[in-house]
Amino acid sequence: MLERRKPIPVGDAVKKIMENQLTGVTEYVPIEVSYGRILAENIIATNDVPHFDRSPYDGFAVRSIDTKNASLDHSVEFEVIDHIGAGHVSDQTVNEFQAVRIMTGAMMPNGADTVVMLELTNSFEKNGKRFMSIKRKLNKGDNVSFRGEDTKAGETLVKKGTYINPGVQAILATFGYSEVPVAKKPVIGLFATGTELLEVNEPLEPGKIRNSNSHMIVAQIERAGGMAHYYGRLPDDFDTCFNAVKNALEKVDLLITTGGVSVGDFDYLPEIYQKLGAEVLFNKVAMRPGSVTTVAKFQGKILFGLSGNPSACYVGFELFTRPIIRRMLFSTQPHLRKEKAELLANFPKPNPFTRFVRSIVQINEGKLTVSPSGTDKSNIVTSLAGANSLMVLPGGTRGFEAGNVVDILLLEDQTGSEWPW
Amino acid sequence: MLERRKPIPVGDAVKKIMENQLTGVTEYVPIEVSYGRILAENIIATNDVPHFDRSPYDGFAVRSIDTKNASLDHSVEFEVIDHIGAGHVSDQTVNEFQAVRIMTGAMMPNGADTVVMLELTNSFEKNGKRFMSIKRKLNKGDNVSFRGEDTKAGETLVKKGTYINPGVQAILATFGYSEVPVAKKPVIGLFATGTELLEVNEPLEPGKIRNSNSHMIVAQIERAGGMAHYYGRLPDDFDTCFNAVKNALEKVDLLITTGGVSVGDFDYLPEIYQKLGAEVLFNKVAMRPGSVTTVAKFQGKILFGLSGNPSACYVGFELFTRPIIRRMLFSTQPHLRKEKAELLANFPKPNPFTRFVRSIVQINEGKLTVSPSGTDKSNIVTSLAGANSLMVLPGGTRGFEAGNVVDILLLEDQTGSEWPW
Numbered sequence: 001m002l003e004r005r006k007p008i009p010v011g012d013a014v015k016k017i018m019e020n021q022l023t024g025v026t027e028y029v030p031i032e033v034s035y036g037r038i039l040a041e042n043i044i045a046t047n048d049v050p051h052f053d054r055s056p057y058d059g060f061a062v063r064s065i066d067t068k069n070a071s072l073d074h075s076v077e078f079e080v081i082d083h084i085g086a087g088h089v090s091d092q093t094v095n096e097f098q099a100v101r102i103m104t105g106a107m108m109p110n111g112a113d114t115v116v117m118l119e120l121t122n123s124f125e126k127n128g129k130r131f132m133s134i135k136r137k138l139n140k141g142d143n144v145s146f147r148g149e150d151t152k153a154g155e156t157l158v159k160k161g162t163y164i165n166p167g168v169q170a171i172l173a174t175f176g177y178s179e180v181p182v183a184k185k186p187v188i189g190l191f192a193t194g195t196e197l198l199e200v201n202e203p204l205e206p207g208k209i210r211n212s213n214s215h216m217i218v219a220q221i222e223r224a225g226g227m228a229h230y231y232g233r234l235p236d237d238f239d240t241c242f243n244a245v246k247n248a249l250e251k252v253d254l255l256i257t258t259g260g261v262s263v264g265d266f267d268y269l270p271e272i273y274q275k276l277g278a279e280v281l282f283n284k285v286a287m288r289p290g291s292v293t294t295v296a297k298f299q300g301k302i303l304f305g306l307s308g309n310p311s312a313c314y315v316g317f318e319l320f321t322r323p324i325i326r327r328m329l330f331s332t333q334p335h336l337r338k339e340k341a342e343l344l345a346n347f348p349k350p351n352p353f354t355r356f357v358r359s360i361v362q363i364n365e366g367k368l369t370v371s372p373s374g375t376d377k378s379n380i381v382t383s384l385a386g387a388n389s390l391m392v393l394p395g396g397t398r399g400f401e402a403g404n405v406v407d408i409l410l411l412e413d414q415t416g417s418e419w420p421w
Numbered sequence: 422m423l424e425r426r427k428p429i430p431v432g433d434a435v436k437k438i439m440e441n442q443l444t445g446v447t448e449y450v451p452i453e454v455s456y457g458r459i460l461a462e463n464i465i466a467t468n469d470v471p472h473f474d475r476s477p478y479d480g481f482a483v484r485s486i487d488t489k490n491a492s493l494d495h496s497v498e499f500e501v502i503d504h505i506g507a508g509h510v511s512d513q514t515v516n517e518f519q520a521v522r523i524m525t526g527a528m529m530p531n532g533a534d535t536v537v538m539l540e541l542t543n544s545f546e547k548n549g550k551r552f553m554s555i556k557r558k559l560n561k562g563d564n565v566s567f568r569g570e571d572t573k574a575g576e577t578l579v580k581k582g583t584y585i586n587p588g589v590q591a592i593l594a595t596f597g598y599s600e601v602p603v604a605k606k607p608v609i610g611l612f613a614t615g616t617e618l619l620e621v622n623e624p625l626e627p628g629k630i631r632n633s634n635s636h637m638i639v640a641q642i643e644r645a646g647g648m649a650h651y652y653g654r655l656p657d658d659f660d661t662c663f664n665a666v667k668n669a670l671e672k673v674d675l676l677i678t679t680g681g682v683s684v685g686d687f688d689y690l691p692e693i694y695q696k697l698g699a700e701v702l703f704n705k706v707a708m709r710p711g712s713v714t715t716v717a718k719f720q721g722k723i724l725f726g727l728s729g730n731p732s733a734c735y736v737g738f739e740l741f742t743r744p745i746i747r748r749m750l751f752s753t754q755p756h757l758r759k760e761k762a763e764l765l766a767n768f769p770k771p772n773p774f775t776r777f778v779r780s781i782v783q784i785n786e787g788k789l790t791v792s793p794s795g796t797d798k799s800n801i802v803t804s805l806a807g808a809n810s811l812m813v814l815p816g817g818t819r820g821f822e823a824g825n826v827v828d829i830l831l832l833e834d835q836t837g838s839e840w841p842w
Contacts, residue, residue, distance in 0.1 A: 031621055035640035049803075052627055087617025089628040105617055105729070107628040151803055158806050165833065166640035167779075167805030170731055173633035178622035196508030196526055200452055201599035206473055207510040207528035212594035219456035219587035308526075310591055340787040366761040366826060368787045382470075382572055384588030385579050405787060412586065412835065 005284035007291060009395075010319065010354055011421030014335070016281040017295055017324055020302060022253070024328045025184040031172050034164050037182035038225060038329040043158040043168075046175045048148035053108040056145045060099040060121060060132055061112035064140040072135050075122070080130040082109065099132055108144060115143035161330040163414040183329040185227040188321070189252035190217055191244065193234045193260035193269070194308055213258040213313045216384070217306075220317045223412075224325045226254075234260070242272050249276075249301055253328065256321060259308025269294065269305045278303060286353045286395055290316040314384055315356045318411065326416060333416030336390070336409035341368035347393065347400040354395040358387035361408055370408050388412055426705035428712060430816075431740065431775055432842030435756070437702040438716055438745055441723060443674070445749045446605040452593050455585050458603040459646060459750040464579040464589075467596045469569035474529040477566045481520040481542060481553055482533035485561040493556050496543070501551040503530065520553055529565060536564035582751040584835040604750040606648040609742070610673035611638055612665065614655045614681035614690070615729055634679040634734045637805070638727075641738045644833075645746045647675075655681070663693050670697075670722055674749065677742060680729025690715065690726045699724060707774045707816055711737040735805055736777045739832065747837060754837030757811070757830035762789035768814065768821040775816040779808035782829055791829050809833055 026040035055061065062078055070076040078099035082092040086105035094100055094111035102108070102115060121132045151157070157171050164172075164182070172180055197211040198204065214230055221228040231248055234241045234257065249255055260269040273280055278298035283305075285293050289312035294305035302324060306316040318336055326334030341361055349355075360373045370391055374383020392407040393400060400406060409420065447461035476482060483499055491497040499520035503513040507526035515521055515532035523529070523536060542553045572578070578592050585593075585603070593601055618632040619625065635651055642649040652669055655662045655678065670676055681690040694701055699719035704726075706714050710733035715726035723745060727737040739757055747755030762782055770776075781794045791812055795804020813828040814821060821827060830841065 031636055032639070035643055047625055050630070051625055054628075085617075086615055087629050105615075105630070157803050162806075164640075165806065166637045166644060166735070167808055169640040170633040170637035170735075171803060171806050173621045173636040174631055176621055176623075176625075176631060194507055194526075196506075199599075200594045200597055202597075204468055204472055204597075207475075208508050209471070209526070210595055210597060212591040215452055215594040216587045216591035218453070219585075219590040222456055223587060314587070314591075339784045342787060363760045363789065366763060366789045368784065368789075382578050382592060385583075385586065385592050387588055414833065 007284040007286040007353070008282050010285055010287050013282050013285045013293075013295070014319060014323065014421060017302065017320055018327065018334075020297060020300075020324070022300070022302070022324055022328055024330045026181050027184045028179040029182055031169070031178055031180050034172065034180040034182055035166070035169055037164050037180070038331070039158060039160055039162045039164060039168070039181065040183045040330055041181040042156045042160050043171060043175070043177065045151045045153050045155045045157055047153050049151040049174065050145050050147055050149065053147050054145050055102045055104060055106055055108060055115045055143065057115055057117045057143055058104050059102060059115045059117045059143070061094060061102045061109050061115050062099045062138070063094060063096070063112060064114040064138050064142065066097050067114070067116070067134060067136070067138045070134050070137050075133040075135045077131050077133045080123075080132055084109070113140045113144070114138040117143065161332055183225075185225060186253040186325050186328040187251070188221050188226045188228055188325065189248045189255040190214060190221075190228055190230045191232070191234045191248070191255075191257045193257055195236060197233055213306075213308065213310055216310065216314060217256060217258065217317055220314070220322070221325070224322045225329045226325045238268055238271065241268070242275055245272055245303075246276065249298065249303075252301070254302050254304065254321065254324065256304045256306060256317070258306050258313050260305065273298075273303065273305075287315075288351075288353050288355045290319075290356070291353065293320060295320060311358065311384065314358075315390065318390070318409070319356075331416060333418050335417040335420050336411065337413045337415050338392075338417045338420035339368060339408055339410060340405050341370035341389075341391075341408045343391075343400055343402055343404045343406050344369050344371040346402055347372070350399055351393045351395055351397045355393040356409075357391040357393060358383050359389045359391040359408065360386060361389040361410065368408070370406065428705040428707040428774070429703050431706055431708050434703050434706045434714075434716070435741060435744065435842060438723065438741055439748065439755075441718060441721075441745070443721070443723070443745055443749055445751045447602050448605045449600040450603055452590070452599055452601050455593065455601040455603055456587070456590055458585050458601070459752070460579060460581055460583045460585060460589070460602065461604045461751055462602040463577045463581050464592060464596070464598065466572045466574050466576045466578055469574050470572040470595065471566050471568055471570065474568050475566050476523045476525060476527055476529060476536045476564065478536055478538045478564055479525050480523060480536045480538040480564070482515060482523045482530050482536050483520045483559070484515060484517070484533060485535040485559050485563065487518050488535070488537070488555060488557070488559045491555050491558050496554040496556045498552050498554045501544075501553055505530070534561045534565070535559040538564065582753055604646075606646060607674040607746050607749040608672070609642050609647045609649055609746065610669045610676040611635060611642070611649055611651045612653070612655045612669070612676075612678045614678055616657060618654055634727075634729065634731055637731065637735060638677060638679065638738055641735070641743070642746070645743045646750045647746045659689055659692065662689065663696055666693055666724075667697065670719065670724075673722070675723050675725065675742065675745065677725045677727060677738070679727050679734050681726065694719075694724065694726075708736075709772075709774050709776045711740075711777070712774065714741060716741060732779065732805065735779075736811065739811070739830070740777075752837060754839050756838040756841050757832065758834045758836050759813075759838045759841035760789060760829055760831060761826050762791035762812075762829045764812075764821055764823055764825045764827050765790050765792040767823050768793070771820055772814045772816055772818045776814040777830075778812040778814060779804050780810045780812040780829065781807060782810040782831065789829070791827065
């Protein structure tokens with residue numbers, strides 16, 4: 001049967017998905033495995049940094065007042081009464097014309113209020129005692145890193161929803177976060193549909209192609225920060241198929257199917273949604289590729305019926321599924337990052353609907369440029385591999401020329417956009 | 422003892438490391454776990470795509486010659502002799518005024534040379550037989566995706582050294598790479614030195630700080646594509662320490678130590694290198710932070726003595742260790758990606774040595790801008806967390822002003838530079 005579907009604008013479609021208040025869940029993981037995860041709470045400084053006055057240099061801790069007569073013509077001598085490395089604390093108090101040899105990072109000894117750098121001193125022995133002399137005056141506090149100078153206890157250092165990079169790892173370690181609050185990865189179930197699909201290790205047959213979408217989407221799910229559960233190919237039989245979808249829905253946060261959403265005779269996803277009692281949010285979007293993308297909701301979970309066409313499938317995931325995954329990772333910028341770039345090639349095709357072109361963004365003398373990553377036949381997987389962005393050519397435009405500035409959505413990026421539409 | 426060290430330019434230091442011909446090793450992993458790895462071989466198309474002539478639409482396969490009289494005023498009727506879905510192959514041959522109902526992606530039946538889209542047809546029954554009619558002429562080849570049209574067998578699709586993104590996963594699946602040749606992750610051993618170091622789960626004590634460098638570097642190693650083996654803190658005793666380094670060297674490709682490379686009395690890494698018989702490539706670099714970075718080679722392995730200062734440690738890893746890891750991952754652009762950006766803030770400090778400033782690069786109307794991510798005190802870990810780049814301020818410059826264009830090195834990037842110095 002031929003069904004008439006009413007296409008809605010991309011932004012409206014995304015909005016209908018994001019209106020579902022799916023929220024994130026916090027879990028604690030050891031710091032050793034927290035790199036690459038997303039913070040589920042703000043990270044607070046649990047202590048001052050430094051948490052004691054310390055020496056930023058190798059040298060001698062002295063009283064500044066004792067240096068006041070030191071000059072190029074007049075060296076002042078200090079008796080070296082102790083020698084402390086980083087991590088050690090002197091039990092001596094520095095008195096008049098006394099010095100403590102101190103290493104980078106070590107705690108200032110009592111009495112001392114400045115550090116003279118090793119290379120500005122002259123060491124010697126006298127009567128079996130160690131001495132050093134200097135020819136320069138120092139002020140109180142010179143060459144001392146004071147407690148709390150870098151960070152005060154209680155400060156918010158990294159915000160909830162932030163990707164944990166190596167620098168964040170350093171902060172977590174510094175402040176004793178041996179267990180890190182991270183967003184639990186949403187579990188995304190995945191079914192492929194299509195009797196034409198062979199598994200990757202199967203030899204080709206006439207009329208059949210290997211299932212590339214599932215491997216692609218699993219990687220897209222991981223890139224977005226989710227955890228993929230691939231359930232294999234849906235069977236041809238409607239009842240078996242219906243039960244497979246229903247059972248999977250109990251184990252996942254979101255469910256993706258690829259294929260089976262066109263108006264072809266063998267496309268039975270819409271029937272499954274109906275029998276489930278799922279509410280179809282939309283089943284046609286004014287975009288190319290991916291116009292047949294269908295999204296439904298059922299008992300607080302979202303079902304994504306992505307096109308079986310590789311490019312449409314790819315784009316559909318990034319526009320519609322990724323942001324809800326990122327939302328569940330506490331992101332306040334869950335959408336693909338939108339920027340502007342100068343088009344390097346002519347793109348003469350008119351765009352009755354908003355077109356997403358697989359593209360390569362490059363940087364040229366500090367300016368973003370963009371060109372399509374392959375031909376625009378939407379069944380070409382090869383151009384997906386080289387793409388680092390999607391060029392957005394709005395519906396109702398006539399074509400674009402080299403030099404035009406266009407919107408782009410960046411694919412390999414942890415920053416995101418609050419709302420790009 | 423005070424030792425005089427001669428600083429060498431950053432580029433010379435990196436060159437001395439890269440002259441070591443460390444090469445990559447190929448291993449095969451299942452496609453299910455290949456996302457995020459690096460290809461160790463070129464990926465070749467193992468078949469044409471499509472590998473049979475196929476229909477890009479839902480519709481009817483017919484002989485174009487039979488449509489030549491079809492027009493808005495004159496509809497032409499066809500008997501529908503078969504009905505094939507994707508993955509199925511018709512055993513019928515299309516003869517005069519016959520049609521086969523065909524789904525998107527299905528193989529063209531014998532005899533047919535064009536496809537008429539479903540929405541341009543009118544279906545009906547006559548004498549118990551199925552018919553359809555059209556009012557438009559088609560040419561031979563219209564709406565047919567021909568064998569090899571997208572890709573010819575034998576074409577190189579993705580180059581060795583490429584990061585496997587979701588699009589590359591799709592290609593691997595399409596061409597039957599169920600086992601994927603990837604670069605074996607180089608194993609990088611890591612020791613921390615410093616009696617002042619506490620573990621992350623230990624409470625603070627006067628004079629001591631938690632070991633943040635190790636957690637940071639492990640994440641940096643993973644980001645670069647290596648596998649980290651953290652061996653803990655080196656003991657204070659020289660012999661135990663020497664044996665620990667010597668034993669670790671047998672199990673790793675590269676060995677990193679943090680701390681213990683200054684000229685302070687308790688810094689014994691140089692002695693370890695000497696006793697090992699390792700050749701010191703350099704022990705001072707004309708840069709800030711990280712001037713005391715020391716790199717040595719021993720039996721085809723490289724020892725990186727990074728500074729114990731967090732920023733110096735971070736920068737030292739990215740400039741010196743990362744590129745050799747990437748080389749072992751078959752990258753032809755192993756260095757941090759260098760670009761240009763407009764400085765947003767004044768940076769009045771003179772730069773006697775090349776300075777690497779932890780920075781935030783943003784994109785503003787398609788142009789890169791950069792500003793420091795924190796104050797430039799090199800012991801501040803908090804500014805590392807927000808940094809996505811290092812600003813490079815060359816030695817011998819007097820300071821920079823907002824609006825100046827400066828070089829930047831991008832930290833979260835898989836593209837890299839061939840040679841940024």
